[in-house]
Amino acid sequence: MSSRTSKASFIRQTSLAAAFLLAAAAACAQYPGQVTKKSKDTPDLRAIGVLEWTGDEGKPKTSRLVPITVYDGQALQDGNVYLARPQPMALAAEVEYELEKNGTPIGLYDIKHAGQEQGLWVGYGSWKPLPSAKVTTVPKPVVDEGFDPNDDKPVLHRRHGADSGSGQDSGSSGQSGPPPDPDRPTLHKKSGSDDSTTTSTTPASDPNQTTPQKKDSTPAPDSTESSDPNRPVLHKSPQASANSSDGEHLGSTDPDRPHLLRGKPAGNGPDVLPSLMGLPVDMQQAVAISDAKSRPEHPWSYAWANPEDEGKMKEAMEVIARQALGLKAPPASAPKRTTSSKAHAKPVPPPEPPPLLDEKFRVFELAYGSGATMVLSARTDGPPAQRKFVTLIAQPDLYGNPLVLLKNVTDASHLDDTPRMRLVDAVDALADNRGELLFELRGTTQRQFALYRVLRGTAEKIFVTGGVEFGVAPGE
16 A cells, blocks of 8 residues: 555544544533533622602501612613513512611512503512511529428429319329218209209208109290290291301392302402502602622711711702702891991891702712712792702812712703702612612603712713613713
C-alpha cells in the first residue's frame, strides 16, 4: 500500500472517529436526566406596591393594594402588567406583602383576589398583624415550706386528682372507709322514671312500718295527655323539619314548591369584595413590599446633630415654597410715634407670612452615612379650582442652606399637564440597601406612581408606572 493511500485512510478514520464522538456528545446532551441547575447568582423577585385604606391602621374599613413595580434582578418592571395571566403576578392569590412606614414594618397584607379599576389592576385582601414571638413560661417549682428532709416523721400525701372538698365515701375509689350504717337514710330512684326525675329521700325499709296505700291520681285539666279519645290532637307533618327552616307552611306537601334557604351562600363570589373605590379624602397610604428573602429592617429617619437645624431648614424651605406659589407677605405697617417729649418709634412686629395648607415636611437618610434629604409639600388656600400645589426635594449645602434638587409647581387647572407630586414614603426598590422616594403623580382624571433616586446632588426619576408620565412628551 502506498504512502498516499495509507494517509487518506488515516484521515477517513480520524474523521469517522471525530463524527462518532460528536454524535455521542450530542446524545449525552439530550439525555433527559440532565437537569440544568439554577445559578446561585440568580436574584429573587422583589415587588413594591402601595396599600391604600380608610379607617384605623391595622383595622381598615376599606382597603386595596396598587402594584407599582417588580424588580427581576436587572430592571424595574411595571407591576401592573408583569406576567399578567390575566391578573399580574404581583396580585396573585395568597401573595403576602409587608407594610412599612419609614422603613419600619407595621403589618402584613394578604391578597385574596384582584380586579380592575379604571383599566388598572388592584388587589383586595386583609390586613394581618405582625407575628409575635411566643413567650414560653417555665413553671415555678412547688416548694413545701414545712418539709424537712432530715425528719423521719411519716407524712400523708393526697392522691393526685382527689378533690380536697369531697365528702363522698372513699370506698368506691379503692380506699378503706367506715362500714355502712344500716339505719342511715339512702336515696332511691322511683321506678319507671328517667334520670331527670327528682329523687326522694326515704329511710331504710322497716318491717314494722306501715306503708300507706297510694291513691289514684287523676290528670289535671291542663295536662298534655288527655284520656278523652275524641279530643283533637295536632300532629307535625313529616316534612315539617325540612320546611320549618325556610319559613314555609308546615302542612305543605307540594314537592315542587320553591324553598327559601337561610344562611350565607357558598361558592358565589370571592371572600373579600371590592370596597375602596375612587380617591376619598381620608384615604391613607403605606408602602408594601413582597420579597422571598428576609432582609434586615432599614429605617429611613435622619438624626440631626443639632435638633434646632431641622426647624431652620423647614423655615428656609417654606420661604422657597411661598415664592414658588407666588405668595407674598403683606407690607409692613409704619411705626407708631408717641406724643411725649422724648418721641421714639416703637418696633412693629413683622407681618404673618401667608399660610401653607396641607403642609408635610419629612427628612430621610436614604443610605447609611449619607446626609439629610428633605421633602416639603403644601398648597394654597382658596376655592378648589384656584389652588396651587408645590413639592420640593432639597439637601443642605456647605453653608447650611437648603439646596433644591427638584421643584414641582402646578395648579388645579393644569393637573393633567403637570400632575401634583404627593410623597408616599421611602422604599428600597432595587434591594441594594439604598432608599428611593416614592411619589404619587395625581392629575384630575388619572394618576401614576414614580420612583426618584437622590444621588450626588441630583434627584433622578428612575421609574414611572405606565412607562411614560402623562402630560410629558416622550424624550423630555
